[in-house]
Every structure is written in structure tokens, then in C-alpha cells.
Amino acid sequence: MIASGGIGDVFARARAERRAALIPYVVAGDPDRETTLAVIDALTQAGADLIELGIPYGDPLADGPTIAAAGQRALGAGIKFADSIEIAAQARARGAAPILFFTYVNPVDHYGAERFARDARDAGAAGAIVPDVPLEELDAFAPPLRAAGLAIPLLIAPTTPHARAARIAAASSGFVYLVSRLGVTGARREPDVGWVAAEIARLRTTTQLPIAVGFGISTPAHVAAIGAVADGVVVGSAVVDSYAGSRGDEAAAKVGAYAASLRAALPSRG
Numbered sequence: 001m002i003a004s005g006g007i008g009d010v011f012a013r014a015r016a017e018r019r020a021a022l023i024p025y026v027v028a029g030d031p032d033r034e035t036t037l038a039v040i041d042a043l044t045q046a047g048a049d050l051i052e053l054g055i056p057y058g059d060p061l062a063d064g065p066t067i068a069a070a071g072q073r074a075l076g077a078g079i080k081f082a083d084s085i086e087i088a089a090q091a092r093a094r095g096a097a098p099i100l101f102f103t104y105v106n107p108v109d110h111y112g113a114e115r116f117a118r119d120a121r122d123a124g125a126a127g128a129i130v131p132d133v134p135l136e137e138l139d140a141f142a143p144p145l146r147a148a149g150l151a152i153p154l155l156i157a158p159t160t161p162h163a164r165a166a167r168i169a170a171a172s173s174g175f176v177y178l179v180s181r182l183g184v185t186g187a188r189r190e191p192d193v194g195w196v197a198a199e200i201a202r203l204r205t206t207t208q209l210p211i212a213v214g215f216g217i218s219t220p221a222h223v224a225a226i227g228a229v230a231d232g233v234v235v236g237s238a239v240v241d242s243y244a245g246s247r248g249d250e251a252a253a254k255v256g257a258y259a260a261s262l263r264a265a266l267p268s269r270g
Contacts, residue, residue, distance in 0.1 A: 006098070006126060006151075007050065007098065007100070007126045007127055007151045007153075007174035007175060008174070009098075010049050010050045010097075010098055010126075011049075011175065011210040011231055011232065013049070014049055014231070014232070015231070018268050018269040019227065019266045019267065019268060019269060020226070020227035020228075020230055020231055020232055020233050020266055020267075021049035021050060021210075021212070021231065021232040021233070022047060022048050022049050022050075022223070022232075022233055022235070022259070022262055022263050022266060023048070023049060023050045023051070023052060023100075023212060023214070023232050023233065023234045023235070024043050024048050024051055024052070024234075024235050024236070024239045024259055024262075025051075025052040025053075025054060025067070025102065025214075025234060025235065025236035025237075025239055025240070026039055026040065026043070026051065026052070026053060026054065026070075026239060026240065026255075027053075027054040027056055027067060027070040027071055027073075027074050027240065028053050028054060028055055028056060028074060028079060028083065028084035028087045028088070029056060029073075029074035029075075029077050029078075029079030029083060029084065029087065030056070030070040030071070030073045030074040030077075030240070031073045031074070031077060031247060032077050032247065033077075033079070033083065033087055034247075034248060035243075035246075035247045035248055035251050035252075036087055036091075037087065037090055037091055037094065038248055038249065038251060038252040039243060039251055039252055039255050040053075040091040040094075040096045040097075040099075041091070041094060041095075041096065041252060042252035042253070042255050042256035042259070043096075043097065043239075043255060043256070043259050044095065044096045044097045045256060046255075046256045046257075046259035046260040046263055047259070047260065047263035048097050048259060048263070049097060049098075049232075050097060050098050050099075050100055050126070050232070051091075051096065051097050051098070051099050051100070052099075052100050052101075052102045052129065052234065052236070053084065053087070053088055053091075053099050053100070053101055053102065053125075054067065054070075054071065054101075054102045054103070055081055055084040055101060055102065055103040055107060056070075056071035056072075056074035056075045056079055056084070057071060057103065057104050057106070057107050058071070058072075058075065059104070059106070064237055066236075066237035066240050066241055066244075067236060067237055067240060070240045070244070081103075081107050081110075081111045081116075082111070082119070084101070085101075085116075085119045085120060085123050085125075086123070088101070088120070088123045088124065088125055089122070089123035089124060092123065092124035092125075093124075098124075098125075098126040099123075099124070099125050099126060100125065100126050100127050100128065100129060100151070100153075100174075101120060101125055101127070101128040101129070102128070102129045102131075103128060103129075103130055104130060104131070104132050105130060105132050105133055105141070108128075108130060108141075113141060113144045113145070114144040116128075116144070116145075117144035117145045117147065117148035117150060118144075118148060120145075120148065120150055121148040121149060121150060125150065126150070126151055126174070127145075127150045127151030127152060127153065127173070127174050128145060128150055128151075128152060129152075129153050129155070129177065130152070131155050135154070135164070135167060135168055135171060138152075138154075138171055146173070151173045151174025151175075152172065152173050152174065153172050153173070153174045153175050153176065153177045153212070154168045154169075154171060154172040154176065154177065155168075155177045155178075155179055156168050156169070156176060156177070156178050156179065156199075156203070157179045158179065158180075158192075158195065158199075162202065165199075165202075165203065165206070166203075166206040166207075169203055169206050169207035169209065170206070170207065172207070172209055173209075174209070174210075175209050175210040175211065175212050175231065175232060176203060176207060176209050176210070176211045176212070177212055177213075177214060177234070178196065178199060178200065178203070178211055178212065178213045178214075178230070179213075179214065179215045180192060180195075180196050180213050180214065180215045180216050180217065180226070190216060190222070191213070191215070191216040191217055191222055191225075191226060193225045193226065193229075196213055196226060196229060196230070197229045200213075200229050200230060210231035210232060211230055211231050211232070212230060212231060212232030212233065212234055213226050213230040213232070213233060213234065214233075214234030214235070214236065215234075215236075217233060217234065217235050217238070218235065218237065218238035219238075220261050220262055220264070220265035221265070223235070223262045223265040223266060224265045224266070224267050227265070227266045227267050228267045228269075233262075233266070235262060238258075239255060239258065239259070242254050242255050242258035242259075243255040243258075
């Protein structure tokens with residue numbers, strides 16, 4: 001078993017450094033296993049605090065065109081659910097930042113929730129985001145993951161009523177994932193920073209968990225604005241775009257430079 005890095009430690013370290021945590025997203029096996037490992041290495045070296053590793057899936061409800069295409073490339077390369085877990089284990093053995101899986105109910109159900117919890121834990125993963133699990137069905141899905149010590153951050157959307165948002169925050173573990181705008185993931189629309197700041201302030205009255213913000217964050221300016229109010233900043237589609245069409249060392253160099261620009265943009269909260 002590989003010792004896992006806890007999400008609580010990730011946010012505690014960022015808080016001690018008076019900044020938000022940087023959380024990039026990549027798809028396992030896009031465009032191949034070795035490139036994914038090189039990219040994760042580069043993200044770690046660039047200062048990523050926590051890495052979301054998407055498990056490729058043919059019907060990714062929350063993913064926009066960039067991540068959906070990355071998933072199709074990975075699936076085309078023959079990457080399966082178990083391969084994604086193996087990639088996480090290899091990355092952690094190479095010294096990668098803590099890894100948080102991003103997946104969906106159907107592939108977990110097909111693989112087996114207890115098997116997934118065990119294998120994810122043994123791979124050194126810190127938790128899993130499963131965005132299509134409704135709050136009302138969480139207790140039927142989450143026990144094996146919780147028993148394995150895996151965090152389960154839940155998503156709060158702009159359309160979520162305040163009372164329900166408070167219940168989602170209470171059911172989350174690791175952190176609360178605040179979606180910055182309506183729609184699927186993608187780098188082409190601006191996050192609503194004013195709404196994000198107000199919603200974070202409201203959520204802080206209901207939870208002591210860290211609050212990370214994602215969807216639509218793609219530039220150092222976005223990271224600076226969101227990082228001034230959130231505990232974590234998630235960047236997905238723009239990370240994938242930064243090395244799309246390249247492989248190996250070339251992909252690592254591209255994503256490393258991009259991630260370093262995001263890391264440098266995180267504001268100090270002195």
C-alpha cells in the first residue's frame with residue numbers, strides 16, 4: 001500500500017503559506033499512459049497541491065468538449081478503469097502530489113464500489129469526486145469509500161438553493177466544490193467572481209471545510225481573482241488544452257510552464 005496524502009494536509013499547508021491550493025485536472029491515459037505520468041510529474045514540480053485525475057468515461061455528464069475529447073482519446077488508447085487506478089499508483093510512487101479521482105456512478109458501479117474504494121486507497125489516492133451521485137443517494141454509495149478513508153467532495157452549483165447547499169456541504173468530506181457558473185466544464189466562459197465571493201461567504205457560515213472553486217477558470221487572472229476568496233482553485237479544461245496534441249517530454253514542458261504561471265498568480269493573503 002502507498003501512503004496517501006490527506007486532503008486536509010493539502011489545504012492546511014496552503015493555508016499556512018497564506019494562499020489557496022492549486023488543483024489541476026488531467027484525464028488518465030490522455031493521450032497515453034506515459035504522457036499522463038509525465039504530465040503529473042510536471043504539475044507536481046510546478047507546485048500543484050492536489051491533482052484531479054479523471055477516469056475516462058464515454059458519457060461524462062459534467063464535462064465539456066475539451067475533457068470529453070480527452071476522455072475519448074484515452075479510451076481510444078485502451079485505458080480502462082483499472083488502468084486509471086494503476087496510473088495513480090505509479091504517479092504517487094514517483095512522488096506526485098496527492099491525487100483525487102474524478103469519475104461517475106456507472107463506471108464505479110460496474111467496477112464495484114468496494115473494489116474501487118480498496119484499490120483507490122491502495123493506490124494512494126486521497127478521495128474521489130463523483131458528480132452525478134445525488135445527495136439523497138449518497139448514503140447508499142459512499143460507505144465503502146468512507147470506510148477506506150477516502151474523501152468525497154460534493155459539488156454545489158449556482159442553481160442550488162441555499163438550504164440544500166448547506167446540506168451538501170455537511171455531507172461533503174475533504175472540501176466543498178463550488179461550481180463557478182452554469183453549464184459543463186470549459187475554458188471559454190468567464191467565472192462570475194462576484195457571485196463566487198458572495199456564495200463562499202454564505203457557505204462559510206454553514207461549514208468549516210475548505211471551499212474550492214472550479215469550472216471556467218483558465219487564466220492567471222482568473223486564478224488570482226478566485227484565489228483571493230476561495231481555499232482552492234480547480235483548473236481543468238485549460239490544463240488539458242495546454243498540452244493537447246503533444247506527448248511525453250513535450251507535453252510535460254507545456255503543462256509545466258502553464259501550471260507554473262497559475263501557481264505564480266495565486267495571491268498572498270498576508
